[in-house]
Amino acid sequence: MLKAQYQVRGPVPQDVIEAVELQLPAPAAGEVRVKVQAAPINPSDVLTLTGEYGMLPPLPAIGGNEGVGRVEELGAEVSHLKVGQLVLLPVGCGTWVSHLNAPASKLIPLPEADPQQLAMMTVNPPTASLLLSQFVDLQPGDWVIQNAANSGVGSYLVQLAKLRGFKTINVVRRESAVAGVEAEGGDVVLVDGPDLAKRVRAATGGADVRLGIDAVGGAATDHLAACLCEGGVLVNYGMMSRQPCQVSAASFVFRDVTLKGFWLAKWFRQATQAEQMRVFGELTQLIASGKLRARVAATYDVSEIKQAVAAAASGERDGKILIVPK
Incomplete structure (x- = not known):
């Protein structure tokens, strides 16, 4: 298991982040183990690495703010999810990883559709x-x-x-x-x-x-x-x-x-739950049905995080860079 972690911020984003070994305990009660299927690199992620974004997590931190995964293991007291189910990962949970443990209550079940397209749903489509x-x-x-x-x-x-x-x-x-x-x-x-x-x-x-x-x-x-x-x-x-x-x-x-x-x-902080559900309900249906898609320029494993961030920071690519763990 791997995670893409950074201990400092600096002007060259790929220089501050690296893939390191990840060790996870068994899921606690109310948690599930998720195997990440895909997680994009957005401009805001690059600005977070350089320290120029408006909201910066404490260091050390794991990169990635959105993505999807499949439930791999259930902790005790989890009944509404099942192993193999495709889920939307919590915003800001550090998604450039091969696996993660997350509260079951924070995972949103998704329809069976292209994981790479669904992985990009949380940031760019609602914007x-x-x-x-x-x-x-x-x-x-x-x-x-x-x-x-x-x-x-x-x-x-x-x-x-x-x-x-x-x-x-x-x-x-x-x-x-x-x-x-x-x-x-x-x-x-x-x-x-x-x-x-x-x-x-x-x-x-x-x-x-x-x-x-x-x-x-x-x-x-x-x-x-x-x-x-x-x-x-x-x-x-x-x-x-x-x-x-x-x-x-x-x-x-x-x-x-x-x-x-x-x-x-800021919209997330101010919008009601009903307003958020209305926006994401429409977007989920459009993406799952193939009516709304984004170009993917390239995919990289977590172990290739430096190359992936460099590609995402480049102005010449045609489409999104995704982390797709092997």
Whole structure:
């Protein structure tokens, strides 16, 4: 058994984490032993290793915030789960491991479907879903613009927008990313640049764009703001450029554009149990049925955690990096 552990944080994420031997006791009463099937590496995981994320666990820590596994052994007093059952792992439990013990009450049974797709359900899909629903009352036929459209959240957002009848303008940072976003159903796909607003108006026939979604920061935020109509809302949820959001005063003063932020962890703290169940109920059905999918660039064993983190931190990959224990 192995775990991916880090004792310090530093600027090169793959340098601070390593695979070490894991020893687990037998499951206690109310616990189960789970064999991890798949666990993704998200941008937030990389920022946690570098110390730049908004919520940092105490050290030493095990990497990974989401994933799925199969129940391998039941502790005493566990009756609602069975050996072999596919379950969603608790958020933030340290999922880059081959095995873990977890409270049975914190494990959510899942339908039999692709474990790799289900493993990515807890972070990116709800982020995409809530970005589309929490800030602007969009109607079928409305346009939405986003950057980092070839990211995990970007991919889910394209698919969810299409399912809800919205049209998407998708901005990427390199020409090689265009085809992948078009293949997923992006209505318009453009490479970012200072003339983005002009090209968006030409591609949409000058349609109003009321919602912009920014994961990059820096000048890219300003490019999106310039594309929005009067009263438009721009939502930032990431800092891929590692630069502060920049928006021209003209967008604020002359077109009354609003800049807001979104953090899924805060939504979890504030949302009721019923609201969470409604969001995850929809997403589980869509993923299990194959209507909502994410590209997987590569999979790595826990023993290959350094290579996996390096690949996840790279800007040239096409899809998500997953830890899939052997």
